[in-house]
Amino acid sequence: MQISDKKVASIHYTLKNDKNETLDSSAGSEPLVYLQGFGNVVPGLENALAGKKAGDTFDVTVAPEEAYGPIQSELVQEVPRDAFDGVEEVSVGMRFEAQTASGPISVEVVAVEEDQVTVDGNHPLAGETLHFNIDVVEVREATEEELEHGHVHGPGCNH
Template identity: 40%
Template sequence: MIKEGSKVKFDYTLTVDGKTADTSAGRGPLEYVHGAGHIIPGLEEELTGMKVGDKKTVKVSPEKGYGKVLPEAIRRVPKEAIGGAENLKVGDMVGASNAGHTFRAVVKEITDKEVVLDFNHPLAGKELTFDVEIKEIN
């Protein structure tokens, strides 16, 4: 039975807005330590007490998933501050670093002088649906 400190392997399919966003199919089960904060809180809570072979569909709210969309995480950046800005398109993913931390952002808008970048997690503000099957517990 899954409890604090259990090493768990599980298969999953993540559905967001009716589309498959991620799956362990073809890659093998995801492995994590229960209670260590390796997976989002809403999913971890729902896996507590499950046994090998158990299957479950779990709905996770944004608050217990990747959080709400934070307006302060959307930034307007001068085009000249971004290398290769002339090649960017809306929807592109770009990387940035600050004080040794690397961040990813999605290009939301491009004007003559600026690029609007969204540093929110791509799944922020989304309800997540996980179909899980527990494969192994140690």
């Protein structure tokens, strides 16, 4: 069976950046199981997986535009330190949920000045070209419930 929309695929993967640093991998653990055609993985990877079958192994490079997008400078902002009321110490690397006009987003503190804090709302992999090594483990039909919910059900699922 080939990977196509409304199919569940199980894959092992290793994700690297342009510096050949491993960013994530399923090696030594359970494969990633996702529902094709529902945006459960980045678009460039989903497109590359279409038509593959169990036993296929391949490499794919995904440009930022087909992954987490380019870096959006408007998502990097300086905010007053007092916006973090109740947080004793704000430091670089801390993550917070910020309320925006289009809803909540996760932001990371990238700089701390005396009265100003710079936060970045870009995804941590925005602007990165992603290099995947993929091993397709299994392809199966999705259940009606998985199709209805738009994701795979399995251990830890609360549906």
